[in-house]
Amino acid sequence: MTFNLIFFICFSFISIILYHLLAKNYSDIFLLIISAIFYLLIDYRHALLFAVSIVISYYLTEYASSFSGRRRKIVSWLAIIFVISVLVFYKFFINVFDGFDFMADVIMPLGISYFSFKMISYIVDIGLTGKIGKKYSLLEYAVYISLFLQIVSGPITRISDFEFSNSYHKISKDELVENIRLVISGMFKKLVIAERLAVYTDYCFNNYMTMPTIALWMNMFFFSVQIYCDFCGYSEIAIGITRLFGLRCGNNFDLPYFSLTIKEFWNRWHISLSHWLRDYIYIPLGGSRTGKWQRIRNTMIVFGVSGIWHGNTWNYLVWGVWHGIFQSLSPKKEYIKHQFGKVLCYIGTLVIVAVGWIFFYYANVKDAFTYIRNMWRQFDLSVNGIIATIMPFTQDYACFAHFGIVCIMVLILYSYEWCKYQKREKEYSIETYVYIVSIILFGIFGQNNFIYANF
């Protein structure tokens, strides 16, 4: 079975009802069973590998924490190397040996990047540094790693965020309403905006040589909106559902396109990954305490790793380096006080991020550079040029309507998010109702794959 959003939501809500009806005293076992069922339904071929990885990483960590000093470090590093080896094999060797017969049936296990990062954080916190003194059972660890809500695209939570030992938490009416709202907001972003834009951006990126200049610019910004709505939409759905189970889960996005600097952007975008990279790579390397040049070096290493984590093609490394450079040059937010300066910084940050997404899209870096070069050709503002710009939505005259809907929906989202950013959000707004109506009328239901599920 392939993963799709409607299946995911239906499966989750049935599980939530059963969980609150039946599993009050066996919450951990219940979560493990439904996570196992979910994994078997979506990716039964790698279920055994997944289970074995959980058991090996758990017992190696347990073994490491029974020692102190050098032996503890050695065993912990063995566990980390084991997890990284599996990740590297699937993420990198598949592409390296692509085309060889013996690799023909090898595909990447579902959510390997996400569960590997969770495993590493557990090994480091419990085994290597002993930062968390608490003991966890294999059952608790397995629930934490395999939680089906976070297996597809994160967020990458920490074990300390979880409440275990069957500490069933009954959710209040307010929590229920708030989290259902979050799920609806995620569905709106994914089904109404991201899915609609995906048709346009795929066409434009694949036919950029023949697209008018204005289409290339529009496509760059549309892709920025698409990837945000796709990933943030999934995260909101996953977080909302996680909380409906009564489990704790922090936000993964915090209005990233309202960032004044790239530094701020990375504090608002894919927060769980940014924090993971900060805690397990940047700080152990010395962070920003060791001097200016070391800070820049560490930043570049972190963004390089972030890029490579996304894939083994050069474009991801270029994307990582691109962000690393601007992160290093990023001024402190507090220095930007003038209103006009703020507007310039908002726009500047958005453009830097949007250009970065071009590298992110193209596996071939040359295509990305040619795309950027073509953005500076002569602008064709004739009627035919404008029609050709909008046409990729549907390839017929319905494209105008699709374009109009996309613009209105993005505007609705922007206005609600701007209110949140300005902290002018009304406690009782009609936001959720607007989202529901939009999903019913303009939602695109189908395969609904997620961009970040590929990582």
Next chain:
Amino acid sequence: MEIELGKDRNMSIRVGKVLILICICFLMIKTLYSNFLFRNSTYGMPALIEKGHVDQLFLGSSMFRQGIDIQTLNEYFPEKENYVLAYNGNQPIWEYYQLKYLLENDVSIDDLYIDMYVYSAIENPQLHDEKMFLEFDFKYKRDIYLCIKDSLTITDTWHMWVGSCNEMVAFWPIYKDVINSQFENGGTKTSNTGTSKQVLDEMHVPDLSSNINETQYLYLKKIVDIAKSNDINLVFVETPKYVKVNEDKFYIEKMSMYRDVLEEMEIQELNSIDMFEYADASNYIDLIHLSEKGRKKFTSLISDAILASEDNDI
């Protein structure tokens, strides 16, 4: 403060309920409303129903939309009412329903030209152009659903009854002038330049390995029957395809099968494309769709052939 918040909350719930109610009402009257809206359009079925009569109707797929030049046609037949009714990937089954719907809505048709689009004749019944949902009434929409329901998933069914074309209906009052200016009697007026030989040579010929579908065959027969019972002069027309397709062995084989079916039903085919320059890339925008130049050329050829056949009849 408590009272204020309570008030606000009640108000938002009330507004929300009204929004959802409007949404449900919109969905219920969508088909009726869209039929009403599109009557003033320059293309599509409701506009043709509004006309009430057509001398020459070209019913087919995007091959006809791109292949029949309405202005050339009007120059050749200034005294006649000509109309192009085209839907993407239109199949014989839907062409039958379109014809039946037009006739039931009192549209009189003298000559009916059907697109010999063999790619759609080999397929199982499936919809490629959801605009059809907007142009039929509820009963026909249900008939279409029943024809294809076995192949529909839950999300397809949802899309068909709820999600399809909502943006078009919502935006029609705003963008109707733009669209209407691009069409005349269903035929496109858009100018598009042809492509190059290199681009066409890089394109893959669409797969044609299946045989003519049984359901499509059945509905081809039904088209013939309904045309005969309504005294409509029925003619089938092949649109030109790029030489690469035209020489494809599967294409030749399937077109020959299609012609056998027509022969079996004693239906004439308008042979007008022998003079067409298949290999000239500037006549095409892709392997099967014509450019403005190709469209004008092909329509001239087809018009000459129609005139010649009329002379023969006399």
